[in-house]
Amino acid sequence: MLKTQGLGYWYQDKDQPLFQDINLEFEVGQSYAILGHSGTGKTTFLSLIAGLDKPKAGDILLDDRSLKKIGLTNYRRHDVSIVFQAYNLFTYMSPLNNLLTAMAITGAEHAGDKDFALKTLNDLGIGADLATRNVQHLSGGQQQRVAIARTMACDAQLVVADEPTGNLDEDNTKGVIEQFQRIAHDRQKCVIIVTHEPDVASQCDHQYRLENKQFTELV
Amino acid sequence: MNFFKRAWLNVWAKKGRSVLLILVSSAILMFVLAGLLIRSAAVKATDQAKANVGATVTLSANRQAAFKKMQNSSRSKSSRPKMTLTPVKLSDATKITKLSNISSYNVTSSTSVNAKSYDTVSTSSGLSGGNSGGPGGMKSSTSTGDTQIDGVTSTSLATDFSSKQSKITKGRGITAADKNTNHVVIEKDLASQNNLTVGDTITVKEATGSKDKVKLKIVGIYKASSTSSSSAGPMSTDPANTMYTSYTLANTFKGTKYAGTADSVTFNVSNPAKVSSVKTAGKKLINTSKYALSTDDSSYQTVKASMSNVESFANKIVWLVAIAGTIILALIVILMIRERRFEIGVLLSLGEARWKIVAQFFAEMLMVIVVAVAIAGVGGKFVGSQLGSQLVSQSTTTTQTTTSSTGQPGGSGAPGGSGMKGGNGGPGNMSQSANSKAAKTELDVSVSAVNLAELGGFGLAITFLSIMIASGGILRLEPKKVLIS
Structure with missing residues (x-):
């Protein structure tokens, strides 16, 4: 589904890249974890496959189409859904409106369907009473579940998450990882999670470690 | 039209900020309206002077x-x-x-x-x-x-x-x-x-x-x-x-x-x-x-000169307040946008078009301006009346002082001679009554639908300019820098 071809990135000096010549493939129905120490470039890699930045070298292909041709805004709108460590929800809205807004912007199949949004939230443990409150009144775990529900409500085949459990306790972490696994296996999406926690990574179908500017698959 | 719904949700959720923006906008528009009212009243007064003072x-x-x-x-x-x-x-x-x-x-x-x-x-x-x-x-x-x-x-x-x-x-x-x-x-x-x-x-x-x-x-x-x-x-x-x-x-x-x-x-x-x-x-x-x-036509000229001063001052008020208002609102919107960088980042990460993000901010300000126009419509009449009467009394005094020092066109008086009346009936005496009429000229400051439409136009222009100035940041914003840092 998603391929990287000779992918490389550097900030200032081309001779000191964060990573270079990366060739990876990601498939639907699978979950992937990208491990690495701080500063190795795993989040930068995620920003490239999420369409938030352009690679300095190489290309990213979605179903054999270059992101350059698709256009990053179009790609973000229709093909990828992002979950952030800080949840990044619309703080002036309720969980329900957060989902409805995302569905409207991305032109999801169920755009405007309030019942669908409520059911999606309910599946993740956000009942009708919580769904209509302001998101700022929800706990961190609940907010992260709303962020995950937002990705589920949209039609994007690729879900990328940047340290999604970084702010959560053990129980919430477990629940969130289970949800990602369901998204991958039940909804047949491709889930890529960037994490520095081996326990989280170990629950994914595939694990890659970014070290010395290269990715290594852990078996 | 999702941006319009987002704008409404934002304005409603952040009531305190919205009220503050309404108050600032009302104050700006109130002075713009006062200027507009004085200007139109001055034009009306000049027209009336044509008909009345003769x-x-x-x-x-x-x-x-x-x-x-x-x-x-x-x-x-x-x-x-x-x-x-x-x-x-x-x-x-x-x-x-x-x-x-x-x-x-x-x-x-x-x-x-x-x-x-x-x-x-x-x-x-x-x-x-x-x-x-x-x-x-x-x-x-x-x-x-x-x-x-x-x-x-x-x-x-x-x-x-x-x-x-x-x-x-x-x-x-x-x-x-x-x-x-x-x-x-x-x-x-x-x-x-x-x-x-x-x-x-x-x-x-x-x-x-x-x-x-x-x-x-x-x-x-x-x-x-x-x-x-x-x-x-x-x-x-x-x-x-x-x-x-x-x-x-x-x-x-x-x-x-x-x-x-x-x-x-x-x-x-x-x-x-x-x-x-x-x-x-x-x-x-x-x-x-x-x-x-x-x-x-001294009577007419006195009123005309007096009203020209008022009209000219009113024009200056309108433009100065409009420019100052645009700058003030632009600064407020810039600060508002800066504190909403994450929201903009999330919208960009969802693939929202940048112009729609700008349109959301414009819609938010539009809602604020609609309420502000209504408030200014009520308050502007009062400010306009106070400012107008002060202006008229000042400008009439100035005009009369000027005309009396330079010599009002009093003419040569009615001709004398064989049984003819002089002095009393001459134009020199008429100028005296002209001045008294001019001094009595009052501005009829009232808010009409045209004034409100004009004010709405100014409000719209001020909002549009403010948003355009402030949205330069949105157009340059990179989602990665906002969301992943």
Whole structure:
């Protein structure tokens, strides 16, 4: 589904890249974890496959189409859904409106369907009473579940998450990882999670470690 | 239209900030509206001044030409020179009345007679029985009566009455219907001194010619104000001894050769802006070596100058407040956008178009501005009224000070000479009433639908500019820098 071809990135000096010549493939129905120490470039890699930045070298292909041709805004709108460590929800809205807004912007199949949004939230443990409150009144775990529900409500085949459990306790972490696994296996999406926690990574179908500017698959 | 829904959710959720923005916008728009109201009121007042204060063109004998003629003859003759003024022929005046923009006209012919059946009012400082020429006129050997006769077409068109210096207290004034009658309007003091009232008859004796006795019927009594009295000058009789008659009767007193003539004819011009063109057209119809046409639009000019000042200041208010308002709102929106960088980042990460993000902010401000326009609509009238009246009083004072120091176009006064009235009826006196009218000019500051539409336009323009200035940051914002850092 998603391929990287000779992918490389550097900030200032081309001779000191964060990573270079990366060739990876990601498939639907699978979950992937990208491990690495701080500063190795795993989040930068995620920003490239999420369409938030352009690679300095190489290309990213979605179903054999270059992101350059698709256009990053179009790609973000229709093909990828992002979950952030800080949840990044619309703080002036309720969980329900957060989902409805995302569905409207991305032109999801169920755009405007309030019942669908409520059911999606309910599946993740956000009942009708919580769904209509302001998101700022929800706990961190609940907010992260709303962020995950937002990705589920949209039609994007690729879900990328940047340290999604970084702010959560053990129980919430477990629940969130289970949800990602369901998204991958039940909804047949491709889930890529960037994490520095081996326990989280170990629950994914595939694990890659970014070290010395290269990715290594852990078996 | 999802951006519109987001805008509404944001405005509603952040009530405190929205109220603050409404207050700031209201204050800005209130001053913009005040400026707009003052400007439109000033334009309205100038238009009203055209209709109300009016302007006049006066046809009279050409004193300058007569004076020149007298000087020339004095060089050739050893005898004492005498200035001869040609009375205005009514047939010449009739030609001018046919010009466009002439709304009405008043024929004036003055002389004096001697009291027969009554006693004139005498004052200690006055010179009763003196000449009737006044300051603007020349002493006439044929006009030495103790009672001043002011012949007019209509008293309502006479300067003293139109400027409210004199007013009818009993009966009625002289009208065009009194032509060729012996009807007279006398002063209140003269009436009470002689126990005269409306319907009574008095007898006068002609001061010139055959010196016949003539019976006059009193149809009205008027009260002359003290201002009117003082304007008569030291050489005139007591103002109470002035009677108003039809100009035909005044001409009869003066003698048969004065039939069909007048001392002067004052034409009221309906549109004061057309005074010059009326004068030019009028000059073509008369013999300018004998007659002169003088204009008086000082009243209009005073109001116009005063309102021009107000209008110009109002324009400055509108633009200064609009520019300052745009800058203030732009700064507020810039700060607002800076604190919403994450929200913008999330929207960009969802693939939202940048223009729709800008449109969301514009829609938010639009909602604020709609409420602000309503508030400003209420408050702007009050601010406009206060500011407007202050401006008018200041600018009127300034205009009057300027005109009095430079000399109001007072003209040369009504022509004197053979029984003609001077001073009191001249344009110099009219300018006094003009100023008083101008001083009374008030701005009618009221909010109309047009004003609100204009304000809405300004509000929209200010909002649009503010958002455009502030949205430069949104267009440059990179989601990665906002969301992943």
